[in-house]
Amino acid sequence: MNYMIRLARAGDAQSLSAIRLQIDAETENLDREAGEDFMDEQAFGDLIEADSKAAHNLFLVAETEGKLVGFSRCEGSTLNRSKHKVTFGIAILKAYWGFGIGSEILHHAIQWADTHEITKITLNVLETNKKAILLYQKAGFEIEGCLKNDKRLADGSYYSTILMSRNT
Template sequence: MNYVIRLARAGDAQSLSAIRLQIDAETENLDREAGEDFMDELAFRDLIEADSKAAHNLFLVAETEGKLVGFSRCEGSTLKRSKHKVTFGIAILKTYWGFGIGSELLQHTTQWADGNDITKITLSVLETNQKAILLYQKAGFEVEGCLKNDKRLAEGNYLSTILMSRNT
């Protein structure tokens, strides 16, 4: 599959709103259930604009044949004691899992971090998302902790959240 990883643009906002909603409905691997914390086109435009101005934020999209199929985002801090680190998240439409898009989004992110004085990337991942945990470990991330029974799924089961980071 041919795809491109690039910076998010204001024109992506409508598509990002739609695919985020779809991704939330396709997997329990994320923090939200379908429709929760909905972001409309305007909210995504504002986020993309803010990220483009923030030195330690990065918003990437994955695009194939003119269609957005995933995205990743790093959010940093302006606080002096936290300027060295960012929090990372990734989301890809289920149909496009297994094509290396997540790996490439992560690779672009770590290269950006290495070139922008970011020495720590943090993320959280549900304990059941073993493919993501392995991907992060291959990229040099280590488990820093576990939040036991951190997420409650719709059917009432609890899952723990694994905290991971990559330090340079």
């Protein structure tokens, strides 16, 4: 599959709103269910604009054949004690899992961090998302902690959130 990873643009806002809603309905790996914390085109447009101006933020999209199929953000802080770190998150349409898109987005985010004085990338991952945990470990992330019984999924059971980070 041919795809490209690029910076999000203002013109991506409508597509991002739609695919975020779709992704939320396709997986329980994220923090929200479909429709929760909905972001419309305007909200995504505002986020893209803000991220493009923030020195410690990065908003990437994955595109194939002119269609957005995933996105990722690194969100940093302007506080002096936290300027060295960002929080990373990624979401990809289920039909595009297994094509290396997540690995490529992660690679871009790490390269960006390494060239922007970011020495720590943190993320949260649901304990059941074994493929993601392995991906992050292969990229040098380590488990730093666990939030036990952190999420209640559709089956009614509680699952833990794994806290991971990459330090340089």
